[in-house]
Amino acid sequence: MNLLKINHLQKVFNENQPNQVEALKDISLNVEKGDFIAIMGESGAGKSTLLNIIATLEKATSGQIVLNGTDLMTLKEKKRAQFRREHLGFIFQQFNLLDTLTNKDNIFLPLVLSKVKYSEMEKRITPIAQQLGITKLLDRYPYEISGGQKQRIAVARALITNPELILADEPTGALDSSNSERLLRLFQTINQNGQTIMMVTHSALAASYSKKVIFIKDGIVFHELNHGQNSENQFLSQISQAALAIQEGDYNDLH
Amino acid sequence: MTYIKLATDGIWKNKKYYFPYIIATSILFASNYILFSILQNQSIKNSMFGSQLQGLIKLTLCLLISISVIFMIYVDHILSKSETRELGLYNILGFTNQNLKVVITIRLIANYLISAVIGLILGINFNRFSFMTLQRMLNIKEFKYSSVTGATQITLIMFFVIFLLLLFIRFSQLKKVNPLDLWKAASNQEKAIKAPVFSGILGVIILGSGYYLAVTTQPTMMAIAKFMMAVFLVVFGTYLVFSSFSILLLKLLQKNKHFYYQSRHLISVSGMLHRMKSNGISLASICLLCSAIVVALIGSVSMEVGKERIVKLWCPSDITLTTSRPLTPNQKEIITECSKTYHVQAHVAHQAEMTTPIWGNLKGSQFEQGNIQSAKYQLTFVSLADYNKAQHTNIKLNKNEALFYCPDLKAKPTALNIGGQHLKLQSIKSFNLFANYDHSIVQSAFIIVNNIDNFQKLTKEPFIYLTFLNTKGTTRENLRFASILQTKLGLSNTEYTSKYLTETQLIPIFGSFLFLGVIISIILLIITTMMIYYKQIAEGLEDRQNFQTMQQIGLSQRETSQTIHSQILMVFGFPILGAIINACFAFPAIRSILKLLSIYNFTMVLAVSSGVIVSMIVFYLLIYLLTTRIYRQIINQRIY
Numbered sequence: 094m095n096l097l098k099i100n101h102l103q104k105v106f107n108e109n110q111p112n113q114v115e116a117l118k119d120i121s122l123n124v125e126k127g128d129f130i131a132i133m134g135e136s137g138a139g140k141s142t143l144l145n146i147i148a149t150l151e152k153a154t155s156g157q158i159v160l161n162g163t164d165l166m167t168l169k170e171k172k173r174a175q176f177r178r179e180h181l182g183f184i185f186q187q188f189n190l191l192d193t194l195t196n197k198d199n200i201f202l203p204l205v206l207s208k209v210k211y212s213e214m215e216k217r218i219t220p221i222a223q224q225l226g227i228t229k230l231l232d233r234y235p236y237e238i239s240g241g242q243k244q245r246i247a248v249a250r251a252l253i254t255n256p257e258l259i260l261a262d263e264p265t266g267a268l269d270s271s272n273s274e275r276l277l278r279l280f281q282t283i284n285q286n287g288q289t290i291m292m293v294t295h296s297a298l299a300a301s302y303s304k305k306v307i308f309i310k311d312g313i314v315f316h317e318l319n320h321g322q323n324s325e326n327q328f329l330s331q332i333s334q335a336a337l338a339i340q341e342g343d344y345n346d347l348h
Numbered sequence: 349m350t351y352i353k354l355a356t357d358g359i360w361k362n363k364k365y366y367f368p369y370i371i372a373t374s375i376l377f378a379s380n381y382i383l384f385s386i387l388q389n390q391s392i393k394n395s396m397f398g399s400q401l402q403g404l405i406k407l408t409l410c411l412l413i414s415i416s417v418i419f420m421i422y423v424d425h426i427l428s429k430s431e432t433r434e435l436g437l438y439n440i441l442g443f444t445n446q447n448l449k450v451v452i453t454i455r456l457i458a459n460y461l462i463s464a465v466i467g468l469i470l471g472i473n474f475n476r477f478s479f480m481t482l483q484r485m486l487n488i489k490e491f492k493y494s495s496v497t498g499a500t501q502i503t504l505i506m507f508f509v510i511f512l513l514l515l516f517i518r519f520s521q522l523k524k525v526n527p528l529d530l531w532k533a534a535s536n537q538e539k540a541i542k543a544p545v546f547s548g549i550l551g552v553i554i555l556g557s558g559y560y561l562a563v564t565t566q567p568t569m570m571a572i573a574k575f576m577m578a579v580f581l582v583v584f585g586t587y588l589v590f591s592s593f594s595i596l597l598l599k600l601l602q603k604n605k606h607f608y609y610q611s612r613h614l615i616s617v618s619g620m621l622h623r624m625k626s627n628g629i630s631l632a633s634i635c636l637l638c639s640a641i642v643v644a645l646i647g648s649v650s651m652e653v654g655k656e657r658i659v660k661l662w663c664p665s666d667i668t669l670t671t672s673r674p675l676t677p678n679q680k681e682i683i684t685e686c687s688k689t690y691h692v693q694a695h696v697a698h699q700a701e702m703t704t705p706i707w708g709n710l711k712g713s714q715f716e717q718g719n720i721q722s723a724k725y726q727l728t729f730v731s732l733a734d735y736n737k738a739q740h741t742n743i744k745l746n747k748n749e750a751l752f753y754c755p756d757l758k759a760k761p762t763a764l765n766i767g768g769q770h771l772k773l774q775s776i777k778s779f780n781l782f783a784n785y786d787h788s789i790v791q792s793a794f795i796i797v798n799n800i801d802n803f804q805k806l807t808k809e810p811f812i813y814l815t816f817l818n819t820k821g822t823t824r825e826n827l828r829f830a831s832i833l834q835t836k837l838g839l840s841n842t843e844y845t846s847k848y849l850t851e852t853q854l855i856p857i858f859g860s861f862l863f864l865g866v867i868i869s870i871i872l873l874i875i876t877t878m879m880i881y882y883k884q885i886a887e888g889l890e891d892r893q894n895f896q897t898m899q900q901i902g903l904s905q906r907e908t909s910q911t912i913h914s915q916i917l918m919v920f921g922f923p924i925l926g927a928i929i930n931a932c933f934a935f936p937a938i939r940s941i942l943k944l945l946s947i948y949n950f951t952m953v954l955a956v957s958s959g960v961i962v963s964m965i966v967f968y969l970l971i972y973l974l975t976t977r978i979y980r981q982i983i984n985q986r987i988y
Binding site for chain 1: 605606609610611614615618619621622893894897898899900901902903904905906907
């Protein structure tokens with residue numbers, strides 16, 4: 094089932110000004126329900142802009158973007174915040190947990206914004222906390238736990254609203270390799286349970302955990318790789334080669 | 349050169365913090381300068397009330413200097429916090445502590461020089477203005493304005509010392525941290541705090557006893573000392589209550605799951621709880637500053653408004669003679685002669701024989717004689733004959749019947765037991781002989797009886813004879829006549845009261861009270877504004893990341909501003925509420941002190957107080973609205 098449909102998406106910053114920048118030229122892609130997609134590209138390729146547009150934090154200049162039947166191009170400014178908290182889950186590189194709240198309250202935050210009852214919140218957190226192994230951390234504060242633990246709290250915060258799509262922006266960027274691996278395995282498990290995930294990353298290793306990798310360069314979708322029946326190591330080397338080829342401009346190998 | 353560039357660039361980049369700070373410091377500089385130059389003015393020093401006025405100014409200066417020091421340390425702390433990241437960066441890039449010290453020193457010197465120059469310009473310009481205001485208020489023409497170089501030097505040196513102190517504080521902070529800490533200091537990693545139940549209870553007890561003292565203060569000689577004690581307790585109690593009780597309250601709110609888990613409350617309650625330790629103290633300071641402004645204004649404005657009443661009370665006629673014998677024909681001759689010489693038509697309006705005042709307190713209908721320390725009333729007995737003559741009436745009284753006059757006593761007694769005698773009292777509405785001729789600090793009450801001989805025994809003092817003289821003529825003629833007549837009659841100051849002379853003495857005293865009260869209030873207002881401003885900035889910086897995270901997760905712009913408003917309203921509601929409560933409890937004490945100065949008029953003091961409080965609230969709301977905008981701007985500034 095199709096979840097996200099993007100057609101000829103274009104994003105121009107500072108339009109009609111001397112310093113006009115075309116961040117996205119022409120992006121088209123489809124995300125099916127249950128996908129785990131990694132978006133790769135160099136700095137400035139436009140991947141963060143794409144993520145921000147899907148997250149309704151920015152508006153595209155032209156094109157079509159529909160998430161589960163909602164046209165994000167016409168979504169009113171006032172409805173955007175509500176849309177975000179009801180349909181999307183976010184995981185950030187710097188975790189973005191509130192130091193003033195306990196970990197538990199951090200996880201509750203999107204539900205509180207949606208005015209969910211306290212008893213309902215309690216009901217939802219228990220299975221998620223067990224799955225992520227964070228039950229013991231709930232009453233502590235974010236500044237009292239490690240980076241890997243913080244990111245798991247952030248995952249719980251993203252999951253608790255049962256979002257249609259989880260958007261992760263460099264989720265392993267601030268983690269060491271063992272914590273990164275643990276997080277990515279967690280993503281795989283969540284994905285196997287039916288959760289759709291879109292992840293922006295620099296790291297070929299991180300991307301190799303996904304089902305599909307999309308390469309963006311100069312504002313267009315440059316290349317796609319499917320995990321398919323490949324082993325993880327094979328997939329990783331495919332990704333690395335493709336990334337290198339794109340970086341060096343040696344495109345012929347790819348097609 | 350690099351240092352100077354780094355230092356000045358930093359100031360320029362942080363101009364949002366530096367600009368108001370420099371303005372506030374300049375104003376403090378100017379105010380100190382003005383007070384110093386008034387203090388050193390020779391013509392004031394040599395004037396009739398020079399030493400009293402100087403004493404008052406010295407007191408104000410002490411207050412002002414301590415405010416300056418506290419305020420500058422507070423703001424500099426916030427400034428240095430906003431700069432930690434920058435300095436940390438320089439440190440990582442290879443600046444040694446020594447290099448950083450140079451940058452900090454240049455910054456502080458720049459601050460000092462800029463505020464001193466602006467302060468001096470402001471000071472010199474406003475010095476003349478405030479001098480003229482003072483002169484007009486005091487109604488003394490002999491004051492001469494002169495620019496004083498001594499004041500410039502003292503103020504410059506004083507602020508230099510304060511800046512040295514700031515430098516010392518900054519250096520000692522620099523010593524404690526390593527570069528990594530410098531990086532982290534900007535992120536807020538305060539430990540969650542436990543509710544300090546004990547100090548909360550202690551605070552309530554101290555505050556309560558302060559309030560109790562204030563409310564029970566009686567208009568006796570002890571009033572001022574008692575009020576000072578109450579002020580001390582309230583200051584201490586306010587700090588304790590704000591820093592502990594607010595945590596208790598927030599913890600309670602947090603425990604109430606239904607309340608706590610609402611988008612508005614979750615953010616504001618947790619945020620406030622998070623920084624309550626430092627927050628409590630600054631909120632208490634804002635509360636006390638507001639209370640001080642209100643009290644200072646109520647006091648000085650009431651005195652100014654009540655001034656004429658005091659003169660009237662102390663000097664019921666143009667010239668009042670209080671002698672131990674009736675006027676002799678010789679004295680009457682002198683008055684007539686003197687009035688001719690000075691072209692002042694003087695005539696005797698009333699004459700009466702009275703007992704000397706009897707000190708004591710009224711308990712029901714029982715009058716308990718007491719001493720001057722504890723007395724609230726002084727009773728004076730007048731004979732019915734003198735009363736009828738003065739009022740042009742023909743009232744007759746039975747034995748044990750008496751007329752009673754005390755305009756500021758609300759519940760008039762109907763009976764009186766004094767010295768074993770029982771009197772049935774009938775209150776009267778007007779009394780031409782009414783006077784507080786001995787300038788007593790307690791309320792005067794008059795009792796008119798057939799025969800005052802019996803009551804004279806209570807005081808064991810001889811009778812006194814009051815003569816009310818009314819005069820016509822210009823103020824100038826009257827002044828000359830009044831002072832010459834006193835010499836010619838050979839009467840002491842206690843026996844001789846001239847309205848014109850009293851006015852020229854009282855107006856300067858009351859004028860300087862008002863002048864200093866207004867100056868103090870203006871300075872406190874500026875400080876309060878600045879404190880709120882910096883608090884908003886500091887909190888905006890702290891909260892920015894939180895709000896932006898929440899916006900990413902799904903807090904709309906509208907919900908953001910609603911949250912901000914409810915949060916700030918809660919935070920800033922506390923101090924003004926506290927200040928109003930403080931003012932309400934201070935009201936009885938202020939009234940008692942004003943009574944000592946013969947201001948008994950309840951409605952007037954109440955009107956002045958309400959006016960002051962309402963204007964304070966309006967002003968506070970204005971500051972709140974203005975600074976909330978700055979807070980919102982900071983929140984919506986993108987960090988990346």
